[in-house]
Amino acid sequence: MQRSSTTENWPDALELGPVTVLTGQDQGKYPHGNSILVTGTNEKILVDPSLTIAERGISFDVDRILLSHVHEDHIPGMSRLPGVPVLCHEEDAVGLTSLDGLMSMYGLPGEIEEEFRKEVLEDFSYAPRKQVSTFTDGTTVDLGEVNIEVIHTPGHTRGHCAFLIPEARVVYLGDIELSGFGPYYFDAWSSLESFEKSLQLCGEIDADHFVTFHHKWVVSGKDRFLGMLRDFGTVITERELAMLAFMSEPKSVEDCALQRFVYRPSVDTKFVHHVETRSAQIHIDRMLRDGRLTQVTESSFRAA
Numbered sequence: 001m002q003r004s005s006t007t008e009n010w011p012d013a014l015e016l017g018p019v020t021v022l023t024g025q026d027q028g029k030y031p032h033g034n035s036i037l038v039t040g041t042n043e044k045i046l047v048d049p050s051l052t053i054a055e056r057g058i059s060f061d062v063d064r065i066l067l068s069h070v071h072e073d074h075i076p077g078m079s080r081l082p083g084v085p086v087l088c089h090e091e092d093a094v095g096l097t098s099l100d101g102l103m104s105m106y107g108l109p110g111e112i113e114e115e116f117r118k119e120v121l122e123d124f125s126y127a128p129r130k131q132v133s134t135f136t137d138g139t140t141v142d143l144g145e146v147n148i149e150v151i152h153t154p155g156h157t158r159g160h161c162a163f164l165i166p167e168a169r170v171v172y173l174g175d176i177e178l179s180g181f182g183p184y185y186f187d188a189w190s191s192l193e194s195f196e197k198s199l200q201l202c203g204e205i206d207a208d209h210f211v212t213f214h215h216k217w218v219v220s221g222k223d224r225f226l227g228m229l230r231d232f233g234t235v236i237t238e239r240e241l242a243m244l245a246f247m248s249e250p251k252s253v254e255d256c257a258l259q260r261f262v263y264r265p266s267v268d269t270k271f272v273h274h275v276e277t278r279s280a281q282i283h284i285d286r287m288l289r290d291g292r293l294t295q296v297t298e299s300s301f302r303a304a
């Protein structure tokens with residue numbers, strides 16, 4: 001752990017060999033996030049340019065930008081790097097080429113979307129890119145004596161990826177953020193089942209340092225990581241058990257949304273009811289499929 005001259009305006013930066021963690025404001029609490037800079041003998045790649053980067057500016061050269069996925073908070077620092085080539089997974093590229101494309105990934109109801117569009121443009125400096133390069137699972141990016149290996153970990157978005165830098169024994173997990181909130185799988189571009197498979201896959205990654213975009217920052221030690229990964233996934237199981245208990249009497253999707261199985265009662269944002277409704281629908285659909293719920297009327301369901 002030492003500072004380097006490339007990160008002079010980053011007092012919180014952490015060096016892990018060829019990987020420098022550019023710690024975001026409030027250790028990456030949304031709307032900020034933790035970016036990483038990977039330095040090889042041939043090029044330097046910046047991963048997930050955060051809002052902190054947009055605000056502080058960049059004091060080092062960047063040859064290319066790599067994105068774990070395309071969401072508003074993972075791209076604002078691109079405004080400081082006009083013309084620098086950007087790469088993301090092919091299934092998220094639509095979010096970079098137009099604002100309409102990005103909005104289609106969230107799938108928000110009209111009124112919320114209108115407000116969010118303005119935020120993405122004004123607060124996150126969104127600007128579409130005409131030229132976007134893409135990668136797929138298993139792609140290796142060679143920076144010269146240092147490599148970034150792409151591990152497709154869909155679920156949060158279709159194109160979400162983790163990045164393994166074997167030479168540093170570091171893996172960058174993007175929004176597999178290991179927080180107490182648990183996995184976020186409520187967008188049009190999300191999938192609960194894919195997220196669960198990706199969590200399993202993450203448990204098999206051979207690394208010593210696990211970096212998240214938000215909240216947890218750098219988790220060192222595989223055992224510690226595995227414990228946090230398990231707790232993170234358990235949020236899903238506990239949500240379903242709580243829903244099943246609530247549904248011992250017939251309940252509708254709206255009843256479940258109002259009961260709140262995602263957010264605490266104190267949380268009051270424009271997204272809460274939409275997310276609670278999406279979550280309720282996703283879990284009711286799954287529990288109907290696997291027989292844990294039965295349908296009582298057209299719009300009500302009960303634990304089987």
Ligand SMILES: [Zn+2]
Pocket residue numbers: 069071156175
């Ligand atoms: Zn995200």
